[in-house]
Amino acid sequence: MCLAIPGQILSTAGDDLDRTGRVSFGGVVKEVSLAYVPQAEVGDYVVVHVGFAISQLDLHEAEQTLHYLEQMQMGEKAGGE
Template structure:
């Protein structure tokens, strides 16, 4: 199953503003920000297969993440093992 997972942008590459780091409840992954040029540091985005596809507010991100946490294995399947 492929899901769009909410996360918070914690870094944007100074040399490549289309590349950022997104925190998914403690798991950080590199993410392409090209499809969300309006996204800024601290914003919450929905990420699908490594691409931020939309911005969401913090409350919506929290609600969505709570649902994903309740599904056994959903986050591990989408985010992979924590590094």
């Protein structure tokens, strides 16, 4: 099973295939490759898998996905108590 997580781009650097960005995943910030999403800019949401942004999400899709992930996490916590 593969897992890709949405995150928001905080900053970008470089060009073309060397383009990277600092992406926030709910407060955890990671450096990821933006080579596959050349149109993505600061403030945009991207789906990241193993260090590569593989697609761009609009705000509604990103918020919905983050909400589902949050619900799953709450369910795990409730099930473990």
